[in-house]
Amino acid sequence: MQALADIDAPLIETSVASAGTCDIGATSTRGVLITGTTTVTSFGSRRFRQRFVRFGSALILTHNATSLILPGAANITTAAGDTAVATSDGSGNWTVRDYARATGKALAGPAAADITDASTSGRAVLTGTAASGATALGLGTGNTPTFAGLATTGSIVRDGPAGTSRNILFTTNGVARWEINADNGAESGGNVGTNLTFSRFDDAGNFLGTIFYCLRSDARMVFPNGMETQGVFRHASYTVGTLPAGTAGGTAFVSNGRKPAEAAGAGTGVLACYSNGAWRRLSDETAVVA
Template sequence: MIGGNGLPLNTAALIGSAAATGKAVLAAATPAAAATAIGLGTADNVAHQNIRANGFLEFPYGGSIRVNAFAGPISEGGDGTWANGTSFFAKTGFANGQDTAWLYVPGGMRATPLITMQAGSGRVGIGNLTPGATLDVVSSQNNSWSILTQSAPNGANASGFYTQSDLSVQMALRSGDGSKLSVITSSGLSYLMGGNVGIGTNAPQVRLDVAGDFKCSGVGTIGGASRSGEFTLDGISGLPKIYRASTNGSPRWAWGSGNGADSGEADGSDFFLNSYGNDGSYRATPFRILRSTGAITITNGLTISGTTTLNNGLVVAGKIRAGSYTVSTVPAGVVGELIYVSNARKVGESAGAGTGVISYYSNGNWRRLSDDSAIAA
C-alpha cells in the first residue's frame, strides 16, 4: 500500500509512488529486503540482472535504451551491450584508442564481431577488427568472394569504384554491355571488352589497342609456333610512322615512313633510315627508298664484304651511276674505287676539251679505263 508521501505504508512493499515526482521508487527497507533486481510480471530474477520482464519492453516512437550518460564519448561512460543472454547483437566500447561499435551474428557470448566501426578514423571493417581503410573487407573462406554484387534482371549492370567526387578517377565492372572492366582517370582510359584491351580508347579493335605512346623495357615477342607475327603502325596521312632504337632514352637509329602525304597512287610515305649522335641529335639519312618509284638512295658509301662469288656480288638489272667529279675535285682514292670525271679527256681529245671518262684508283692516281693513263683535263 502506498502512502501520500510516496513511501509505502508497510515495509513489505518494495515499490512506492513518489507523488511529488510521479516516479516509481524502490521503498526503503532493511538491507536484507532491499531490492537488487526488479521483475516485471515475473519473480524469476538472477543475480547479474537488474531488470527482467516476462514480456516485451516497449518504447514509444523516438525512445531509446541508454546504457551511459548521453553527453560525451563512449570512453567516458562505459561500454554498452545489446544481447539476448547467450549471444551479442551489438556492443559499443573503447578500443585501439577510439570509440568503437561492433555488430555480431548471434553465436555465443565470445563470438567474433562481423562488423567493426571506428568513430575516430571513420573506418569500417567487415571480418576485420582493425580496419586499415575506410572499408576493409576480409574473407575467412578460401576460394571465395570478398565482395559480391548482384542485381535483378532489370537492375544495375555495373559496379563502380570512385576516388574523386567528380568521377575523374574510377573503375567500373560492367556485365550488361559485354562483361567489361574499365579504369578511367583524368589522363586516359583503360578498357577491357570481349578479350580486347584498350588504353586511351574505349573501343579496342585488337587484343591490345593503344591510343598514344607506349614503352617496353623488356623483350617483346610477336607470333608463335602456329603462325607468324605482325606489328603494325597505323597513323594519319602526312605524319611519320617511326620505329626507334634508343640507349637510355637517347635515339641511335630510327626507321619508318616519312611525313609525305599519301596523295596519289604511290606518293609520299617514303621509307627512311636515320642515324643519331650520342646526344640524340640527328646525324644523317644513310638509306632511303622512294615509294613512288622504288628507287634506293644510299649515302656515305656501300660496302659489300665477303668473297667474290655470285651470291655475295652486286647484281643490278639496270644502270649504275658513279659519283661525278671534275679533274680538280676528285677525292682521295682507295684502290679499286670507281668515279666519273666529267671533264677528263678520252683518248684523242685535246687539252681543255675533255668530255668525261670513268676512272678507277690505282697506284696513287685516278686512271681512265681505256688505257690506264692518269686522268687529265
C-alpha cells in the first residue's frame, strides 16, 4: 500500500536556484523547478533519487560522462518550460533519462548516417558533396547544375557586388561559345559602370573578343569591330531645328535639309554628318540649312 501511495502522491514542485552544484536530490519533493541562469555542472550526490525537473530560464546544463550524463553526450542549453526526468545511482551519479523541449522540437537532429534512404541518389544527395549530389540528381557532374529545361514565371536574377562580372555562358558540349556579361566596371555614380557586353569564343572555348557592348550611362551601343547590315539601315530623322548637339562622326537624316540646288524652305532632306562643330551635308561638307 505504501508503494501505491508513493506512486499516486501529488507531484509537488520545489524551486531550486541554479548553481554549479544544483542539489536537486536534497528536496523532499520529486518535482523540481530550477530557477536562474547559472550554468549547472552537477545535480549533487544524493543516491537513488528520481526527480521530475522543469527549467524556468535559459541556462547551460553541462554533460559529464560519469556524474551528469545527458542525452546525446553533449551540453544542453535549456529554455523556459523545458522538462527532464533524472535519476541517481548508488554512487550518487545522475543520468537524465528523458529531456523534452517546450517547443516540441528534438533535442538533437539525426546525423546523415542515421537516416535511411533506399535510393542511391537519395543517399548521394544526403551524404555527398555538392558535386556528387548534382550527379545523383542528373544535374551535371560538378558544382554547377545542368537543366534540360527551365521555366519560370518570375525574374531570373544574376546578382553580385559592384566591380564583379555577372555572366550567362552558352556552351556546345561544355565548351564556351557565347557570353552575355554585366561587366566588372566600377560603379562610380552617374549610372557609370556595369555595362552589358556580348562576347564570342573560338572552337576550343578561348575568348575571341567582344562583339558589342551597351553603356549603362547613356544607352549607347558600341561595336568595336564594325557592323554590317543585310537590310536597310535607317538613321534617326530630325529637322534642322531639332538636330541634337553633335558628337564628331555622328550621322543623321535631316528631313528638311537642303540639297545644293534647292531653295530656302524647300529642302527635301539630306544625310548629314557632325564635323568641325556643325552638322554638314555628306555630299559637300556644307553646313545643313533648311
